[in-house]
Amino acid sequence: MYEKTLAEQSQMLAKGECSSSELTAHYLDRIARLDGELNSLISVSADAATASAAAADAKRASKGDSPLLGVPMVHKDIFCVEGGRTTCGSRMLENFHAPYTATVVNKLNDAGMVMLGKANMDEFAMGSSNENSYFGGVKNPWQQNCVPGGSSGGSAALVAARLAPMATGTDTGGSIRQPAAFCGLTGIKPTYGRVSRYGMIAFASSLDQAGPLAITAEDCAMVLQAMAGFDERDSTSSTQSVPDFTANLDKSIDGLKIGVPEEYFSQGLDDAVATQVRAALTEYEKLGAKLVSVSLPNQSLCIPAYYVVAPAEASSNLSRFDGVRFGYRCENPVDLEDLYTRSRGEGFGAEVKRRILIGTYALSAGYYDAYYLKAQQVRRLISDDFDNAFKEVDVIAGPTTPTPAFESGAKTDDPVAMYLNDLYTVSANLCGLPAISMPCGDVNGLPVGLQLTGQYFDEARLLHAAHRYQQATDWHTRMPAGIE
Amino acid sequence: MALTTDDIKQIAHLARVGVDEASLEPLRADLSTVLGLIEDLNAIDTKGVEPMAHPGNAQLRLRADEVSEENRREALQAPSPETEQGYFLVPRVIE
Numbered sequence: 232m233y234e235k236t237l238a239e240q241s242q243m244l245a246k247g248e249c250s251s252s253e254l255t256a257h258y259l260d261r262i263a264r265l266d267g268e269l270n271s272l273i274s275v276s277a278d279a280a281t282a283s284a285a286a287a288d289a290k291r292a293s294k295g296d297s298p299l300l301g302v303p304m305v306h307k308d309i310f311c312v313e314g315g316r317t318t319c320g321s322r323m324l325e326n327f328h329a330p331y332t333a334t335v336v337n338k339l340n341d342a343g344m345v346m347l348g349k350a351n352m353d354e355f356a357m358g359s360s361n362e363n364s365y366f367g368g369v370k371n372p373w374q375q376n377c378v379p380g381g382s383s384g385g386s387a388a389l390v391a392a393r394l395a396p397m398a399t400g401t402d403t404g405g406s407i408r409q410p411a412a413f414c415g416l417t418g419i420k421p422t423y424g425r426v427s428r429y430g431m432i433a434f435a436s437s438l439d440q441a442g443p444l445a446i447t448a449e450d451c452a453m454v455l456q457a458m459a460g461f462d463e464r465d466s467t468s469s470t471q472s473v474p475d476f477t478a479n480l481d482k483s484i485d486g487l488k489i490g491v492p493e494e495y496f497s498q499g500l501d502d503a504v505a506t507q508v509r510a511a512l513t514e515y516e517k518l519g520a521k522l523v524s525v526s527l528p529n530q531s532l533c534i535p536a537y538y539v540v541a542p543a544e545a546s547s548n549l550s551r552f553d554g555v556r557f558g559y560r561c562e563n564p565v566d567l568e569d570l571y572t573r574s575r576g577e578g579f580g581a582e583v584k585r586r587i588l589i590g591t592y593a594l595s596a597g598y599y600d601a602y603y604l605k606a607q608q609v610r611r612l613i614s615d616d617f618d619n620a621f622k623e624v625d626v627i628a629g630p631t632t633p634t635p636a637f638e639s640g641a642k643t644d645d646p647v648a649m650y651l652n653d654l655y656t657v658s659a660n661l662c663g664l665p666a667i668s669m670p671c672g673d674v675n676g677l678p679v680g681l682q683l684t685g686q687y688f689d690e691a692r693l694l695h696a697a698h699r700y701q702q703a704t705d706w707h708t709r710m711p712a713g714i715e
Numbered sequence: 716m717a718l719t720t721d722d723i724k725q726i727a728h729l730a731r732v733g734v735d736e737a738s739l740e741p742l743r744a745d746l747s748t749v750l751g752l753i754e755d756l757n758a759i760d761t762k763g764v765e766p767m768a769h770p771g772n773a774q775l776r777l778r779a780d781e782v783s784e785e786n787r788r789e790a791l792q793a794p795s796p797e798t799e800q801g802y803f804l805v806p807r808v809i810e
Contacts, residue, residue, distance in 0.1 A: 330790040423770040437769050466775050535755045546730060553731075555803050557794035566806050568731075576733020584732055588723070588742065589749055591730040605756050607766035612759070614767055646745050647752050663770020687771060 232257050233393040234710065237450035240396055241298045244291070251291075251301025255284035255345050258303045262347065262394050265714060269370050271379075271389035273308045273318055275348035283345040290343065298453055300343030305398040307386050308349035309356055310336050310441075311430040319432045320354040320364040320382075323558045323578035333430025334462045335399060335441050342457040350398055351385030354580045355549065356406055356434045358382050359652040362643055363582045370639075371414060372711040373677055377636040380410030380652075386444050387414035392714045397445040397454055401431060403438045404537055405631075405656025408668035411444050412631035412680025415670045417697060417707060418444040419451050422688045423663030424469035426455075427462035435544035436467075438660040447707055448669060448697035452476035455690065471688050479691065480698040485519030487696060488624040489683075494530035495629030499654060507672025507679040508630045511700070515628070518699055525620040525627065529612045530658070534650060536613065537657040539593050539606035545583075546590030552578065585646060614662040621686050626696060629655055631668040631680030659684050667693040670706040678706070718747050 232254060235243070243249045259277050266272055280303065287301035311317045311329035318324045336346075353363040361369040361384025369384045371377040372392040379388040383400030387410030390398050400407040402420035411418030419442045426441045433439060443454040456476050462468045491512060496505055512522055554560040554574025561577050564570035579587070593602035620627060633654050642649040659666035664684055671681035681700075685693045701707050720739040723746065727734040734742060788801055797804040 327794055330787065330793060463778065467769070529759075532756060532759065535753045538749060539753055539756070550731075554796065555805055556792075558796075560796035564806050567808055570806055571731040572733040575731055576735075579732065584734070585742065585745055585749070587730050587732055588726050588746060592726050592746070592750075593753075595726070595729060601757075602753065604766055605759075605761060606753075607768055608761035608764040609756055609759055611764050611767040612761070614770075645748075647748050650749075650752070661767075661770075 233261060235396070236446045237302055237396040238447065238453060240302055241453065244301050251284040251287040251345060252281070254301065255280050255303050255347070258347055258395055265392055266389070266394060268375070269372060269388050269392055270367050271351055271369050271385040271392065271394065272305065272348045273320070273351050273366050273385070274316055276315065276346060280345050280347045287343050287345060295343070297343050299339070299457055301345060303345045303347050303395050304339065305347050305350050305386065305389055305395045306336060307352055307383055307399050307401060309352060309401055309432045310399060311432070312336050315349070317349070317432070318366065319356070320352040320366060321578065321580065321583070322365045323552050325365065325559065327557060329430070331430060334427035334464060335431065335458055338457055347395055350383070350389060353382035353384065354583050355432070355545070356382040356401055356403055357545070357582050357586055359405070359409055359649050360639070360642065361385065362639065363580055365580060368639060371636050372714060373415065373636065376638050377677065378413070378639050380413035380636065382406040383410050383444060387411055387416055387418070390414070390416055390444050390446065391711060393710065397443055397450055399441060400444050401439060401441045402660065403434045404541060404660050405653040407442050407444060408631050408656050408666060408680065408682060409652060411668045412678065413636040415678030415706070415709060416444050416446060417448050417451050417667065417669045418442065419455060419667040419690065419693065420659060420665060421455060421459065421690050422469070422665045424467050425471070425665070425688065425690065426458050427465040427468050429462055429464040433548040435541040436548060437544060438541060447701055448667070448694050449477065449480060451667070452480060452694040452698070469688070474691050476691050476694055480695055482695065483519060484696055484699045487520040487626070488523050489515055489520050490523050490525035490620050490624030490627040492525050492527045492530065492620070492627060492629060494527050495655060499633045499651065500630060501634040501674070503674040504630050504632070504634060504679050507674065508681055511671035511681045512628060514700065514703060518703060523624050525624055527616045527620060529609065529616050532609050533613055533658045533661060534654060536606045536609040537653070537661060538589070538650060539602050540610060540661065542586040542590035543593045543603050544590070546587045546594065549583070549587055554578070582646070610661050613658055617658070617662050617664060625692060627684045629682055631655060631682040635674045635677035635679055655682060663687065665690045665693055667697050669697045669700065670709070671704070672706060718743050718750070
C-alpha cells in the first residue's frame with residue numbers, strides 16, 4: 232500500500248478497498264522497521280494513531296466523508312499538539328508539552344487525517360541539512376551518506392521512504408522546497424498568510440509559512456485545501472478566499488507564460504542540475520507553455536538580505552526562551568542573569584546561537600540602519616523585481632537548489648556554504664510569494680528539483696502546472712531503493 | 716567586517732546567550748564570515764526606497780475588545796520549570 236499516492240489511498244478508503252486501521256498499521260510497521268536507520272521521526276504516537284484510525288473508520292461507516300478521512304500523515308515537530316511533546320528539534324524544548332494545539336493540526340484532525348508522529352527537523356527550523364537537530368541527523372533515503380535537506384528534513388526523508396504518504400513542513404527560506412528537491416518530492420510553500428501560523432513555533436515571523444510535502448502535486452493540492460484559510464488567532468492570516476485547488480488540475484496549460492530568469496542559470500549552479508531543469512522547461516513547451524526570458528536584477532542580494540532579516544526576527548522571537556516560563560532551565564542558577572544566560576547557552580545549539588548573535592548584532596544600537604533597515608530596503612527592491620516580471624509572465628521557473636543533496640558533514644564547518652543552498656528559495660519568503668518544488672530529474676541517483684514561483688495567492692496555478700508536468704513525466708513516481 | 720572576541724562577548728551578553736571561552740574564537744570567525752556576506756548590501760543605492768517589513772504590506776488587524784480566552788493559568792504554567800501559587804519562580808533578585 233505504501234507505494235500509493237495520497238490521492239490513490241483516498242480513493243481506496245472511499246471505495247472500501249482498505250480501512251484506515253489497516254493503512255495506519257501498515258505505516259506504523261514500516262516506521263518500526265525502517266526509521267531506526269533514517270531517524271526521520273522524533274516521536275511516534277502509535278496508540279493515538281491507532282485510536283484515530285478506528286475513529287475515522289467509524290466515521291466513514293456512518294457516512295462521514297472527506298477526501299482526507301483516515302489518511303495517515305506526520306507533522307513536523309514545530310507544530311504544537313496539546314498534551315504531546317513538541318521539541319522543535321531543540322534541547323530547549325526536549326520535554327515541552329504544549330498547552331494548546333496549532334491551527335494546522337486542528338484543521339487536519341478535523342479533516343480526519345491520522346497523525347502517526349512528529350518529524351525530525353533542524354533546531355528551530357534553522358538549517359539546510361537537518362544536521363542541526365538535537366535529536367540527531369536524518370539520512371536521505373536515496374543515498375544514506377547524504378543529507379535530506381532542511382529544515383523539514385525529517386518530513387522529506389520519511390515521505391521519500393514512504394513511512395507516510397504526506398508530512399507537513401514549514402518554510403522560512405526554503406525549508407519545504409529544498410528538502411523536497413533533495414528527496415524527490417513535491418512540496419509547496421503557500422503565499423504568506425495563506426496558512427495559519429498559530430501554534431507553529433516562530434522562527435522569523437514575516438517569512439514563516441507552513442505547507443505540505445507529498446509525492447505529487449495533486450496530493451499537495453488536497454492537503455493544502457484543508458490547511459489553508461483565515462484564522463483569527465494569527466494576526467497576519469489572510470482573509471483571501473481559498474479556491475478549490477483540485478478542481479482544474481487536469482485542464483490544459485496551453486498558453487501558460489513561464490518566466491525564465493537568466494540570473495537563475497549563472498554562477499553557483501551545478502551544470503548537471505542546469506541540464507535537467509532546462510529539459511523540464513522543454514517539456515513544458517511541449518505541454519503548450521511559452522517560455523519568456525525575464526530578469527531579476529537583484530537576485531544576488533537575496534541571500535545577504537535574508538541573512539539579516541531572518542536572524543534579526545529570530546533573535547527577537549527566541550528571546551521568549553528564558554528558562555522561566557517554559558523550556559530548559561540550567562541547574563543551580565546563582566542569579567537571574569545566570570539563569571537566562573546559562574539556560575540559553577546550554578539549551579540552544581551552535582547554529583541557533585550563531586543566528587541569535589547575528590540578529591542581535593544587526594539590531595543593536597549603531598548598526599540598525601546599516602544592516603536591518605538596509606536589508607528591508609533591499610527586500611523591497613527584490614520584491615519590485617518580481618512584480619515587474621509578473622507583468623509579463625504567469626509563473627517563474629528555475630532550479631530549486633544549486634546542487635543535488637550533498638554528503639553529511641560536507642558543509643557543517645562553513646555556515647556561508649550552507650546558506651548558499653537557499654540561493655533560489657529565499658526570494659519567495661522575502662516577497663511572500665507562493666512557490667512549489669517538484670522532481671524533474673536525477674544526477675547520479677540523486678533527485679533534482681524544479682521550482683515554480685507564482686503571484687500572490689496563485690497556488691492553484693502552481694499546483695495545476697506541476698500536476699500537468701507530472702502527468703507527462705514520471706520523475707515523481709520514482710522511489711529510493713531498499714525501502715520495501 | 717572583522718569582529719573581535721570582545722565584540723562576541725558583548726553581543727552574547729546583549730542576547731543573554733552563554734558562550735564559553737573555547738567557543739569565542741570559532742564564533743568570531745563564523746560571524747565575521749557571515750557579516751562579510753551581508754556587506755554586499757552596502758554596495759546598493761537604496762536612497763528613497765521604502766523599507767519592506769512585511770510581505771504585501773499587510774496591516775495588523777484589530778479585533779473587537781471582547782474576552783475570547785477562558786482562564787487557563789494552570790495549564791499555561793504547567794510547562795514552566797518552577798511556579799508557585801500562580802507565579803513564575805526565579806532566583807532572588809532583591810536581597
